[in-house]
Amino acid sequence: MEFGGVLRxxxxxxxxxxxxxxxxxxxxxSNVSKLENNKLELKARxxxxxxxxxxxxDMLIAVTCGIDPAMIADIGPNAIDGMNNLIDLLTNITPGLINLLGVIL
Structure with missing residues (x-):
């Protein structure tokens, strides 16, 4: 999967x-540019x-859940508040999710 556009x-x-x-x-x-243009391998860290x-x-969670991160990137400010509420809910339901992702990735 190419992440350059999402990173940008x-x-x-x-x-x-x-x-x-x-x-x-x-x-x-230069490396930021290369990452955004998929010219440099993106490491998990x-x-x-x-x-x-x-x-x-929210982008990291989207990728982990199989949601197209481009959809998240294009969301407007009001929807971002709703997404943040969803992230809070997911984080409370699954404690340590972000740390787990760091280990898995």
Whole structure:
């Protein structure tokens, strides 16, 4: 699965430039560009960190649940609040889900 477009949407949604994302990820701006253009292999730890830095845990959960992450990326602000409520519910139902994903990925 190619994540480049999803990574870009997550970064845009967080209002971050490639340079700002690079600083947060401790990688070069060039590597941010390569990740977003599927020119560099995305490691699980980088995906998890990207999600944390962009507050995009909803994307990580979507991928894990088999939901097209592009659908989540295109959701408007009101729907994002609803998605955040769903994430809270899922997190309460399955404690440690994010940690488990980190181990699995």
């Amino acid at each position: 949407k997550m970064r845009f949604r967080a209002h971050l430039s490639q340079e700002q994302m690079a600083e947060r990820m401790f990688i070069s701006r 980088d995906l998890i960190r990207w999600c944390k830095e962009t507050n995009g845990q």
